[in-house]
């Protein structure tokens with residue numbers, strides 16, 4: 072079994088992605104830096120430069136896997152209709168609880184459900200799609216369905232911007248942890264993952280450290 076196959080088995084054996092992400096989004100307590108993938112405003116602005124000219128401004132934008140809506144609200148400053156979607160009702164509650172302008176809204180949607188995406192497409196028509204750090208968080212077997220969902224949302228005229236970690240990021244992170252130790256933010260992410268089953272290289276480095284904290 073490859074490491075990816077073991078990781079996939081871990082996620083499905085763990086029940087489901089929804090349970091994992093609900094655990095994550097309900098366990099947050101507002102500690103600064105606890106969401107380790109939060110982007111700096113400068114990063115968001117730099118990304119916007121990469122895709123703004125390619126997005127047809129007449130189309131809505133879907134933030135696919137929006138989490139607590141940090142990026143969705145940023146997109147709302149630049150596009151006229153923005154919809155954040157996420158598998159986790161807790162994430163969507165948190166996104167809705169923030170200060171959102173009227174043209175920014177949220178829905179629960181499982182990326183692995185192309186029929187639900189098609190339903191959204193019937194409502195909104197073609198949309199531009201913004202994805203950041205979501206496909207990497209899916210079991211590899213689920214990614215084709217997520218890609219089909221994105222295709223349904225895009226229709227014939229939408230444009231996709233996707234920003235995802237490459238597969239080698241795990242080894243890179245493992246090296247950083249070995250050199251500098253485990254930050255509280257990474258420890259929190261790793262606690263989501265059953266250590267007996269999920270054995271990417273980063274897990275092998277982190278699990279003993281988590282056990283000893």
Ligand SMILES: C[S@@+](CC[C@H](N)C(=O)[O-])C[C@H]1O[C@@H](n2cnc3c(N)ncnc32)[C@H](O)[C@@H]1O
Nearest residue numbers: 092136137138157158159181182183203204205
């Ligand atoms: C690493 S976070 C990235 C969040 C956000 N895009 C960002 O850049 O801050 C991954 C997000 O994907 C969501 N997610 C995971 N699996 C999903 C699925 N099957 N469908 C929709 N969202 C999913 C999680 O709830 C989480 O909000």
